[in-house]
Amino acid sequence: MPTLRRLIRLPWRNAARIAREIDDEFQFHLDMRAAELHARGIASDEARHEAVRRFGDLGDAREYCRTMDERFERVQQRRSWLADVRYDVQHGLRHMARTPGVTLLLIITLGLGIGATTAMFSVVYRLLINPLPIADGDRMYNLMRSDQRGVSFVPPTRELFTAWRAGVHSLELASTFGKKDVTLSGTPPAEPEGLAAGLIADSMLHLLGAHPELGRSFLADETKPGAPNVTMLSYGLWQRRFGGARDAVGRSLAIDGTQFTIVGVMPRDFAVPFMQGGAPQLWLPEVQSADAFGVQAVGKLRVGYTREQLEREMTDVMSVLAQTAPEYREWKAAAMRPQDYLGTTTRDLLLMLLGAVGIVLLIACANIANILLARATTRRREFTVRAALGAGRARMVRQLLAESTLLAIVGGVAGLLVAWRGLALIVAVRPDGLSDLDAVRLEPSVLLVALGISLLTGLLFGLAPALLAAQEKLGEALKSASRSSSSHASAARFRSSLVVAEVSLSVVLLVGAGLLIQTLVQIQRAPLGFEPAGLSFAPVVLPAARFTTTAARTAAFDQLLRRVRVIPGITHAAWSQGVPPRTGITFGELEIEGRTMSPGDKVSVIGFNSVAPDYFKVLGLSLKAGSVFGSDTSAHPVMINETLAHRYWSGTTAIGARMRMSRTGEWMTIAGVVDDVTIPSTGETSTAMSLQLYAPFDGAFEDGTLVMRSSSNSPGLLALLVREAAAIDPWIRIRSVESVAAAMDRELTGPRFNVALLTAFAGLALLLSAAGLYGVIAYSVSQRAREMGIRLALGAPPRALLRLVVSQGARLTIGGLAIGLAAAAATTRLLADQLYGVSPLDPTVFLGAVVLLGVIALTASTVPALRATRVDPVVTLREE
């Protein structure tokens, strides 16, 4: 009996082969049957016919068996393939476990590279690419008007908005919103609290495609003056104050002393696009009052139309209006997206940070390539032997593919972890200007792209051994002399150049981080022009309903000031619109009476503040010329700072000269010149704020800022202020007292954010480069272990070996440094907008980067060098 054990797997059968075998099988049967019949005495021909007849339906049987066999063959193939894959995976896992150090290094490297890139890109995605993750968010625009040059933007008047809504075809829907501070009075046990309320038109929810969680949204009638007082709660407020009670609709709430009926609750996480500041807790109908300044408008672009078409149609509507109201001719229309409000400085910064993290990813990939290449040369022997034993090249390639995929998957999981925590960290240090980041999420598409890059790198350099092995002759690979083959040397050169590239990229990032750190230091050290110590400020808001005239407001402000001045500890106090760093700007076209403005003189934005006369004393700004606002109020007196005076009136006096900021405005008389206030800032705003204009503070608006200087730290100052204000009117709102020093510190959140991120990326790059350098040196040492053993045995001092190895590392480092410094010098120019008080080519920073990298690189080369000297020559030589 033939043995029927399958020892060697046979190649797969195709359809032709299957058919052939079945035919052979049937033929055998027919021959045997014919022979049997013939043995019983039937003639040969008869016997054949009889055999065929007795068989039955040959054709049918053949078909059936063929189908059966083909199906079976397919199943076998699939099972075998799966078994192969499982074997590959197991083998790969075992291989990874055998070299735990290297495997861990690979996973960490992958994780850091993928994770950091994903986190940063998620930030960029949220801020620049998809800032409005709501239904039709990519079609929402903030409808604004801008001056003809497109420098300043203001909201449209209600008249203009109504005209737009009616006459602009590319606008599918539009609605308006606003915001105001209100005080919610408490029904016990709840305390009264001040919070922000959002004002929306009745069409807003429809525009956003949102539906109330409970109840209904506002009706059109409720937005008219004199309508019943209704309100909608935010989801959070509903939970907090009403415990999520389903019967909250119909209950009433006291807002600013008046009863409001709750008609609905907003859905969770409801927000209006383009609304500044945090999400409002309360929503009120936007009452269309006659003297409204302007309305914040958001519109949805109709499908199939472009932003340019929208702006064109909006501008056309404005020119129609201009026929009866000529002031519209000074403006043109602008449809803004959230990214436009970030400012080019921030945009550039984000893109640069993205570039920086991309560099980190590149370095990580280079390290992975290096490790895999090094492993490839050691595994060459393994693969050549396997090839000799009959493993097909496809089989080995498949196995390497499985290993690379395994690595990529594990690295991807590690990357996901790093990205998740990294994103949380980024959001934790985010500056105030990027508050939208609070809602950022990890983008899966980005993770896939980063993973893909790493997978590609792994594949490319992991497949090297299989390809190398295919070209080697078996004998060559097994001979130890193959160590010095030429392909070996070229591989080593490639690895070295990768490390040099890594080092140079790290230098660029280090220099960048250093420049930003210097910027932060310089900002904090910059002289301000005034003394912030002991200076604090409190924004105050008078209830509009109870102080309706300028006279009433001025009286209230004066009263409060008198009361505040007698609070123990307060040495000076004054009213103003704002205080550094929260002072405002005014824009228009600067004009000086009696002078034609040359193009170089033109300025459209200057720093502005309206202040009481004592303000300068409170801040400690000395009077340089003239008097404080003088005595003639009819001449619209203003104060200017020294820089402004010097710019236009150097050599002469500015006192008595007249200027204005728009062709239609009143002339303002310069009454005096004061010290400069310098608020260090970067980018676009820095030049504007150096020119400062002060107008007298009057009670024109309900809000003002109380600026106070106190001799000591007064805890409980807020309570005292609130008490004094309450004595005048209980609805006067003072929500906070803050020291100017603390406010100035908060201005640094922007530069601190820059520093934090770029330093983190530079640190990562440095770490990875050092690891890469270490890897290359250590590997080269292990390859030359035999040579070193011989040298030691022949009596070479260990120091000489040390020098040999370290010099190799030094050569790579110096090469990297040279290229890196050149690259940094060429590219730091891009950072110029982010810098303050430091030039892009600051030598201290460059030197610092060189020293830091040099020290770390030296350490990275010394450790394997030390190992080299401890090599026992006997052991090494015996190993061969």
Place this chain on the structure above:
Amino acid sequence: MLANLVRGSPVAREPIDLLHGTLDVLVLKTLSLGPTHGYGISRSIESRTGQVLEIEDAALYKALHRLEAGGAIESEWGVSDNNRRARFYRLTARGKRDLRAETETWRAYAAAIFAVLEPA
């Protein structure tokens, strides 16, 4: 259509399944005596049933290929007693299990029929 061999307790069957099942169990039993080729199985069944049962060859080969696709038997090309190339079949471990189960089913089935046919 793979052989509908059910392990375990006896179950009611469709006529065509009954036919397949009967043939299958005969083939399995034959192979349990030793590996052989299709012709050999045919002769073996004929002689063991004393020429009472004559299996149609086409049906037999269909059954063989069906059983192989189902994993109860496996085949290999070898050399027959008279030095000819033939396809030999043998039972797999699974086939042995199936055979035991089918035998039980048949025993129970036959006993049930006899219980009806035999005089009380």
